Structure formats: structure tokens, C-alpha cells
Amino acid sequence: MTSASDDIDHVGDRTTAPIEPIFDPSSADPRHAKIFTLEASLAEMRERWVRSEADNANIRTRAKRDVDDGRRYAIEKFALDVVETAENLRRALDRLPQVSDQEPDNIAGVRAGLVETERGFIALLERHGIKRLDPIGAAFDPNFHQAVAEQGVDNEAPGTILQTLSPTWTLNGRLLRAAMVIIAKAATHEHRPPS
Structure with missing residues (x-):
């Protein structure tokens, strides 16, 4: 028979089988019934x-994951504002006149x-988990792209991204802002009957 201290040592072992009653509850001895009741209570x-x-x-585990996610994505609102600044910087560059010898x-x-400035700013964002992705030429993915228009073309597969109005932005791999894109659709050639 094991001692009470041996039982306590094995309580932390999750593989321990439930305690099975040693005594028959139908026994005439009232002590056996009491022991059976106590063993059942202990097992429960x-x-x-x-x-x-x-x-x-x-x-x-759930709390640790929530804290980790909170740390990782706490800057999401700030990141959206910073992304807007990065896009404004890109728009400023795009509005400059073309490079020429007489410039x-x-x-x-x-x-x-x-x-x-843009190169340094984008590098800073990437160090903090904010990435810019330009999907031109990629297949349209509704999880990362928002189609604002379709354009009929012959040389691209339908659903291919032809032009990006704004890039995809992610924060630690999670979508921050979807790209605004123009995608290819099959060109429709109108056949007019000869007059």
C-alpha cells in the first residue's frame, strides 16, 4: 500500500490514472463505505x-499571445499615418519634371x-516591420489588392495587375493597407458587320 506522501508526489503527473476504489461499497463494514466515498471524492x-x-x-498561452500581438501591432494606427506620409513623399517625387540635361x-x-529622404524613410519603416509592396505584374489577390478599374488588354492574362495607384502596405506580415490597382481583363474586340 502507498503512503499519502507518495500519492501527493504523483498528483502533478497528468498521466496518472484515476484512483480506482479498492473497497467494495456493498461491503457490510461502514468504514469501507466511508473509504469508498472518500476515494470517489478524491478522484473527482x-x-x-x-x-x-x-x-x-x-x-x-492565450494571454502571452495577446501580449505579443499587442506589442507587434500596437503601432498600427501610427503606422497608417506614417504610410500616408511615405505615399505623399512618393507623390512629390512623381510630380517633379522629368530629368533633363538642361535641368x-x-x-x-x-x-x-x-x-x-524616401530611401531612408522606407528603410526606417522596414526596420520596424512596415513594408511597401508594389504588385505590378502579379495576379490580383483580393486579400492584398483593391481593384478600382479593369482595362482590356491582349498581352496580359485577366486578373494581372497593370497599374498601381497606391502600393500594398503590411505591418509584420499583416495587411495594413490594400493596394489600389487597375487589373487586366480580356480585351473585347467589337466585330462590326461590313456595311
């Missing part, structure tokens, strides 16, 4: 304890400064 308490431990482990030095200097 052990089962509740094991379930409670499992629930606590699940709660700890004044001040325009060339502004262009070079804006290009370097």
Missing part, C-alpha cells in the same frame, strides 16, 4: 484539478534630396 477533485491546470495553461541645379538638388 483530482480530475477537477487536472482540468483546472489545463485551463490555466491555456489562459497563460536647373536647384531642381536636381531637390530631386536628389527627396530620393535619399
Whole structure:
């Protein structure tokens, strides 16, 4: 027979089988009935304890995941504002006149400064998990792209992204802002009957 301390040592072992009654409850001895009742109560308490431990482990795991997600995505609203600034910087670069040999030095200097500023700003964003993806030529994915128009073309498969009005932005791999895109559709050739 095992001692009470041996039973306590094995309580933490989740593989422990439930306690099976040693005594027959129909026995005439009232002590046997009491022992049977206590063993059944112990088995029930052990089962509740094991379930409670499992629930606590699940709660700890869930809480850790929530805290990790909170840390990782807490800057989401700020990131959206920063992304808007990055897009404004890109729009400023796109609005500069085309590079030419007769370009004044001040325009060339502004262009070079804006290009370097954008490069550094995008690198800063990427260090903090914010990435810009330009999907031109990729297949349309409604999870990352928002089609604003379709254009009939012969040389591209339907659903191919032809033009990006704004890029896809992600925060640690999760979508922050979908790209606004124009996608290809099959060109329709109108056949007019000869007149």
C-alpha cells in the first residue's frame, strides 16, 4: 500500500490514472463505505484539478499571445499615418519634371534630396516591420489588392495587375493597407458587320 506522501508526489503527473476504489461499497463494514466515498471524492477533485491546470495553461498561452500581438501591432494606427506620409513623399517625387540635361541645379538638388529622404524613410519603416509592396505584374489577390478599374488588354492574362495607384502596405506580415490597382481583363474586340 502507498503512503499519502507518495500519492501527493504523483498528483502533478497528468498521466496518472484515476484512483480506482479498492473497497467494495456493498461491503457490510461502514468504514469501507466511508473509504469508498472518500476515494470517489478524491478522484473527482483530482480530475477537477487536472482540468483546472489545463485551463490555466491555456489562459497563460492565450494571454502571452495577446501580449505579443499587442506589442507587434500596437503601432498600427501610427503606422497608417506614417504610410500616408511615405505615399505623399512618393507623390512629390512623381510630380517633379522629368530629368533633363538642361535641368536647373536647384531642381536636381531637390530631386536628389527627396530620393535619399524616401530611401531612408522606407528603410526606417522596414526596420520596424512596415513594408511597401508594389504588385505590378502579379495576379490580383483580393486579400492584398483593391481593384478600382479593369482595362482590356491582349498581352496580359485577366486578373494581372497593370497599374498601381497606391502600393500594398503590411505591418509584420499583416495587411495594413490594400493596394489600389487597375487589373487586366480580356480585351473585347467589337466585330462590326461590313456595311
